Amino acid sequence: MKSGFIGIIGRPNVGKSTLLNAILGEKIAITTDKPQTTRNSIRGIYTRIDEDGTGCQLVFIDTPGIHKPRTKLGGYMTEMAVNTLKEVDVIIFIVDDVSGPGDQYILELLKQTETPVILVINKIDKLPPDQFRSIYDAYDEMGMFHKIFGISALQGKNVQSLVRSIEDMVEEGPMFFPEDMITDHPEKFLVSEIIREKTLLYLEDEIPHGIAVDIERYEENKNLTSIGAVIYCEKKSHKGIVIGKDGKKLKGIGKSARMEIEGLLGTKVYLEIWVKVRENWRDSSFSMSEFGYRKE
Ligand SMILES: Nc1nc2c(ncn2[C@@H]2O[C@H](COP(=O)(O)OP(=O)(O)OP(=O)(O)O)[C@@H](O)[C@H]2O)c(=O)[nH]1
Numbered sequence: 001m002k003s004g005f006i007g008i009i010g011r012p013n014v015g016k017s018t019l020l021n022a023i024l025g026e027k028i029a030i031t032t033d034k035p036q037t038t039r040n041s042i043r044g045i046y047t048r049i050d051e052d053g054t055g056c057q058l059v060f061i062d063t064p065g066i067h068k069p070r071t072k073l074g075g076y077m078t079e080m081a082v083n084t085l086k087e088v089d090v091i092i093f094i095v096d097d098v099s100g101p102g103d104q105y106i107l108e109l110l111k112q113t114e115t116p117v118i119l120v121i122n123k124i125d126k127l128p129p130d131q132f133r134s135i136y137d138a139y140d141e142m143g144m145f146h147k148i149f150g151i152s153a154l155q156g157k158n159v160q161s162l163v164r165s166i167e168d169m170v171e172e173g174p175m176f177f178p179e180d181m182i183t184d185h186p187e188k189f190l191v192s193e194i195i196r197e198k199t200l201l202y203l204e205d206e207i208p209h210g211i212a213v214d215i216e217r218y219e220e221n222k223n224l225t226s227i228g229a230v231i232y233c234e235k236k237s238h239k240g241i242v243i244g245k246d247g248k249k250l251k252g253i254g255k256s257a258r259m260e261i262e263g264l265l266g267t268k269v270y271l272e273i274w275v276k277v278r279e280n281w282r283d284s285s286f287s288m289s290e291f292g293y294r295k296e
């Protein structure tokens, strides 16, 4: 048996969480078109066992996008991502069609580690071949990557060969998790993330950064899970926007979240959502900790 830990890092919005889901073939990490969607390290477990009992277990760690923090929460997110670099056997560094100063910063971090790094150029489905070539060549010239892959996480293109290549890189080791486990996060956490994803998808720019979801009630019965959730926003004016005219937006958020949660839990779901204001919570250690943004 082989096993290892793999960190997925990159700027916000490059497709780290989309790649994690593509590798697992199931959605455990939320993804949106808004930068800074992921706020915690999200662990996804990939296990392949052959008929002869040998195989490989790879624990992928999706991290928040590395960016210049403007709030305590931003600092926490970037710190989570940077710390992941120290704990893994292989690093996947993802870039996409736009390059930013964040990439330079990450490259400097990578130069300070001995851990092998795979460079992944994502979103090839929308990259013209000559642009792909020039991105590829620029990174190849640096001579610091174990391998370079062009993939489309969204379409699953080249994802299998990426995984196979990582299997070749990790060493003999134990199974860390049971064969059928795809994440070690509790369902309650996944539920709060689904609600946050739907909220972000329904909102315009700016407000999403100030959204947090707290699960206040979580009662599991045989055929019904009853959930009470609070969407926190930072300003009174944001509360109205989240609720929408005649409550329409909140209803939409609730309905789409409920449907996805029912799929996840395999039960009917009764979901109640309230919207509350917690001013400047992103700069309050107390509130951050309450919403689950604390060091484990
Ligand atoms: N066209 C295209 N879009 C992609 C691909 N992979 C991801 N995206 C899109 O890029 C956006 C960001 O994807 P995420 O997976 O949330 O990105 P992330 O790196 O996890 O972002 P943060 O969590 O904010 O750091 C979403 O709208 C995805 O649908 C891809 O291969 N092709």
Ligand SMILES: [Mg+2]
Residues within 6 Å of the ligand: 016, 017, 018, 029, 030, 031, 037, 038, 062, 063, 064, 065
């Ligand atoms: Mg993400």
